Amino acid sequence: MMTFVKPLALGLMMATPAAAFDMGAMTPAERQDFRAEIREYLMENPEVLMEAIGVLEQRQAQQQAVADDAMVLSQADALYSDINSWEGGNPEGDITLVEFVDYRCGYCRKAHSEVEELVSTDGNIRLIVKEFPILGEASVVASRFAIATKLTLGDDAYKAAHDALISMRADVNEASVRKLARSLGLDADVIVAKMNSPEVSAVITANRQLGQQLQINGTPTFVMQNEMVRGYVPLDGMRDMIAEIRQQG
Structure with missing residues (x-):
């Protein structure tokens, strides 16, 4: 079982889009092994978490910047012509x-x-x-x-x-x-x-x-x-x- 789970876990985290993988198709035992393998990988490679957090923060900052631009443009007169x-x-x-x-x-x-x-x-x-x-x-x-x-x-x-x-x-x-x-x-x-x-x-x-x-x-x-x-x-x-x-x- 572990020979199946480990490649699958690593493939999911490193390359496979989440939408392309259906955990619902796994048996309870397979899901348990899958989660355990992910946990083991993350414990051995904690830098992956920091990298993921960095990507998330960057995306959130980009989304906030886009929202800010729209807000500022919508209030341009009040901001600049008061x-x-x-x-x-x-x-x-x-x-x-x-x-x-x-x-x-x-x-x-x-x-x-x-x-x-x-x-x-x-x-x-x-x-x-x-x-x-x-x-x-x-x-x-x-x-x-x-x-x-x-x-x-x-x-x-x-x-x-x-x-x-x-x-x-x-x-x-x-x-x-x-x-x-x-x-x-x-x-x-x-x-x-x-x-x-x-x-x-x-x-x-x-x-x-x-x-x-x-x-x-x-x-x-x-x-x-x-x-x-x-x-x-x-x-x-x-x-x-x-x-x-x-x-x-």
């Missing part, structure tokens, strides 16, 4: 980088200076920031302050507020954002009066809906051209991704 999202870098850049950010997110803080360096040293990247508060009420207050600043005082004031909020360690509340506004030379009364307006709420709602459509559940999340990048990536890694996208044309 007048309520701050834009920086080179507006004519060949790469558009969209960042979903929460001011209370440690990895967003870590990524901030590296994204700034990436954009400034590259010179050909358009950067779009999406306010995406998901870490509690303090995050919401911070985003409301930033959005209200943009709507009332413009892009330069927003950038100053954004940079200050991302490094802010104090509790975020009305008193602390008023103090922050004054330290930046901004009109605190005008900003705070706008924070709870329907216009600011609409921006947050739209960004959250966009996040749901893109299956974003954490920050930072980036859309790099049409590719989703979930989580923090070091500067060199982002540069490698940009180079690969450009190489692909």
Whole structure:
């Protein structure tokens, strides 16, 4: 029996498509011997399992990339043409980088200076920031302050507020954002009066809906051209991704 099972087991694992082999045609004893032979082979050659896992992960990554491309394309207008999202870098850049950010997110803080360096040293990247508060009420207050600043005082004031909020360690509340506004030379009364307006709420709602459509559940999340990048990536890694996208044309 074993002289039949071993070649069959190895042939099935190494070459034969699973659909071409019917285990139901085997007797109970043959199935038991078949399973035992496979187990013995895998115990003697565990690297086969790692190879199979690697192939599976690669296929899953490819499937996820295809799904991400479709999601990004379906939400292109909301991603790239939203007048309520701050834009920086080179507006004519060949790469558009969209960042979903929460001011209370440690990895967003870590990524901030590296994204700034990436954009400034590259010179050909358009950067779009999406306010995406998901870490509690303090995050919401911070985003409301930033959005209200943009709507009332413009892009330069927003950038100053954004940079200050991302490094802010104090509790975020009305008193602390008023103090922050004054330290930046901004009109605190005008900003705070706008924070709870329907216009600011609409921006947050739209960004959250966009996040749901893109299956974003954490920050930072980036859309790099049409590719989703979930989580923090070091500067060199982002540069490698940009180079690969450009190489692909």
